[in-house]
Amino acid sequence: MTSTTENTAGPATILSEDIEEIADLFSVTLTDTPASDEERAKKLDSPKFGTVFTDHMARISWRRDEGWVHRRVQKYGPLQLDPATAVLHYGQEIFEGLKAYQHADGSVWAFRPEENAARLARSAHRLALPALPVDDFMAACAVLVRTDRAWVPTAPDSSLYLRPFMFASEPFLGVRPADEVQFLVIASPSGAYFAGGVKPVSIWVDAEYHRAGPGGTGAAKCGGNYAASLLPQMEAAAKGFDQVCFLDGGSNVYLEELGGMNVFLVMDDGSVHTPELTGSILEGVTRSSILRLAADHGRDVVERRIPLTELVEGLKGGRVAEVFACGTAAVVTPVGRLAGETFDATVGDGQPGELTIAIRQELTDIQYGRTPDRHGWMRRLA
Structure with missing residues (x-):
């Protein structure tokens, strides 16, 4: 009891x-x-x-x-x-x-x-x-x-x-x-x-390597998934980026997650979108908590497959207002820049977004x- x-x-x-x-x-x-x-x-x-x-x-x-x-x-x-x-x-x-x-x-x-x-x-x-x-x-x-x-x-x-x-x-x-x-x-x-305040990070979207594939161990928290992310993380760091984001291993089209964090988009209509769980994405405890808190804020919460092309176009056209990643260590990490082989885009004005900061504050206050x-x-x- x-x-x-x-x-x-x-x-x-x-x-x-x-x-x-x-x-x-x-x-x-x-x-x-x-x-x-x-x-x-x-x-x-x-x-x-x-x-x-x-x-x-x-x-x-x-x-x-x-x-x-x-x-x-x-x-x-x-x-x-x-x-x-x-x-x-x-x-x-x-x-x-x-x-x-x-x-x-x-x-x-x-x-x-x-x-x-x-x-x-x-x-x-x-x-x-x-x-x-x-x-x-x-x-x-x-x-x-x-x-x-x-x-x-x-x-x-x-x-x-x-x-x-x-x-x-x-x-x-x-x-x-x-x-x-x-x-x-x-x-x-x-x-x-x-230290010294929340800072936006830069993300390299890797189109060559994959953290996990269909039917693999992507939904499990095991060392092999993290080992697979180390080389692309090193290559992203050599390009001057803080983190790497992976695409799905089946089609190389859809966003999945960072090496150790889930990713969220805040759209210009206030809705909150995140890649749906497909079996190759780790179901984060912070992720599920944010979905609940965003709904508490009256936001439409959408779990779906998000094509990289849609994200890039949304950043350039203003449809995507905020991007953030989440996990146990950093709680909520604002993303200020996303780039890949064919694009380089700033998220909003490059500073932490309003909902990003609000969700992070509410989580840490709890x-x-x-x-x-x-x-x-x-x-x-x-």
Whole structure:
């Protein structure tokens, strides 16, 4: 049964009794080399994303004949892997990304973590990995945050980034699903994504490479999709662009997503458009939240296939007023310029659009507890 509590910003949901019961199953072995208060304070001072990690990590093991066993929190440190470990040869792994936010009263909350848990299960199915129950996912995140509570940063727009991941840990060579799997959660303090204010990014639309193809793993959050995006990202950076946008692998006509973010268009009539989910686009938690908030604003929300030619013509003719990307790390990122081999267009006046800023502000206000959580998206972890 899910219970509720009052937050300074309005009602929000805490973890269920079932999740708390699973959390109690975790053994906690504290590190013998914890960071001192001084060391931790130094690391929490403007940490670069994904480079600083807390003292501990949560872990659950899976064996085909036992299921999920040995729930524990242990010292953060290297994993010992046999050279024949399946993940090193066949790439059977998946991951998630979410954040824990400290609110004004000192409590720590996550934004829609059950959606990340559900997506992990979908990714697991596509990669022939075992599905971790949602309650186990939630409990692992909560126990780790409670253990490393002192690592949650308090600076404006900072958060504790949580990286749950799962990989095939059985040592063998052979093309089959592994019989042994590990699930872990690690945590990394993260500063403000846009230091000094939100800045528009430039996007190169790549017509040569594809992040994923029809029937592939595009809808799963697995490392192979990101590895496929690295070369085109490097080539886009060499051209002076911040990010790369991919087209569909079937026809090379329709917009799909950036290397790690979904994309949105705001039209001159105020409607909000985004590429529909076709099986090769990752269903982002931030994406679905924006669809809901845009509808709350009275905007027509349209999920459809968007041809690149329509976007280019819309930018040149003024039909497309704003473009932004979204994801866990940056929340909402305004796009100021889009270019490809045959076009180079500025979005509006090159500055963040009105709806882009409004949606970003509303999302972050919900996440940090500064405004009522009317959709019940927040979950208290500590």
